[in-house]
Structure formats: structure tokens, C-alpha cells
Amino acid sequence: MADGMEMNTANRDPEYLKVVNGSMFSICDSSWVPVYVKCIYGAKVIWVALGAPKQERFMNMLLPYLEQGVMIGVGAAFKFYSGTEESRCPEWMQKAHLEFVYRIMQDPKKQLKRCFWIVWTLPGLYLGEVKRARKAKKESGLRHP
Numbered sequence: 001m002a003d004g005m006e007m008n009t010a011n012r013d014p015e016y017l018k019v020v021n022g023s024m025f026s027i028c029d030s031s032w033v034p035v036y037v038k039c040i041y042g043a044k045v046i047w048v049a050l051g052a053p054k055q056e057r058f059m060n061m062l063l064p065y066l067e068q069g070v071m072i073g074v075g076a077a078f079k080f081y082s083g084t085e086e087s088r089c090p091e092w093m094q095k096a097h098l099e100f101v102y103r104i105m106q107d108p109k110k111q112l113k114r115c116f117w118i119v120w121t122l123p124g125l126y127l128g129e130v131k132r133a134r135k136a137k138k139e140s141g142l143r144h145p
Contacts (some may be wrong), residue, residue, distance in 0.1 A: 005053075005114055007121075008117050008118045008120075011121055012121060016053045019056045019057055019060040034072075041070055044070070046066075046070065048072065049075065049077065049078045049079070050073070052075060059073060088102075089103070
């Protein structure tokens with residue numbers, strides 16, 4: 001999963017989980033993505049900037065009609081870098097991984113709802129993953145004395 005919003009939505013919405021699990025890959029914002037796609041697949045890139053979960057659902061519906069190319073969901077990246085709608089937080093906040101605080105201050109109604117669901121979902125996901133990892137470690141120890 002690329003970010004908290006995707007992870008949270010996928011774990012609360014079984015249909016969206018199918019969409020995400022059916023994707024080729026999911027990666028955080030990166031200027032290297034088109035390079036990877038071109039090198040690995042020789043494909044054209046189709047950028048989709050609707051934000052999660054809309055863009056993943058849109059790409060899933062479009063996929064059967066796509067004859068070539070690779071779709072990449074970029075969320076608000078174009079808005080950030082064009083400076084037209086969304087602005088990035090100050091660099092010190094980016095370095096401290098506090099962009100979510102800045103975004104809450106910019107649009108509290110939208111962002112607090114997202115944050116609530118992420119905070120609500122994340123502890124259970126984390127504990128479930130810890131249990132799976134401990135179980136796998138224990139089982140692998142039993143198989144290989």
C-alpha cells in the first residue's frame with residue numbers, strides 16, 4: 001500500500017481491497033515510477049489524479065478497455081507541484097513527516113475525517129501484522145531446528 005488513506009479504505013471496504021490487490025503495484029509518490037514502468041514494460045503512462053479511493057476505482061473500471069499503457073494513480077501530486085489548488089507544507093514539516101498536520105489545518109473537515117478512520121483502523125492492522133509475523137517466526141523456528 002502506498003499510504004495510510006489507501007490502507008485504511010482497503011481494510012474497511014472489501015470491494016476497494018479487491019481493486020487495490022488487483023493492481024500491478026502501489027507506491028508512494030516518486031518521480032522514478034515512469035522510469036520503472038518504461039524500463040520494465042516499455043509502456044506509456046496514463047496518469048490518474050482523482051485521489052484515493054476514487055482513482056483506484058476509476059482505473060479498475062477503465063482497465064478492461066485499455067489496450068496499451070500503464071495507469072498510475074498520483075492523488076494530489078499534480079495539484080501540489082502545479083501550485084494551482086493544493087500547497088505543500090513548509091520543508092521543515094515535510095522533513096519531520098508532519099504534512100498531515102498542515103493538511104488538517106488547510107481543510108479540517110476533510111482531513112480530520114480521513115485521520116479519524118486511519119487512527120481507528122491502524123492499531124488493529126498493526127497488531128494483526130505483529131501476530132502474523134510472530135506466528136511465522138515461531139513456525140519457521142519449528143521447521144528449522
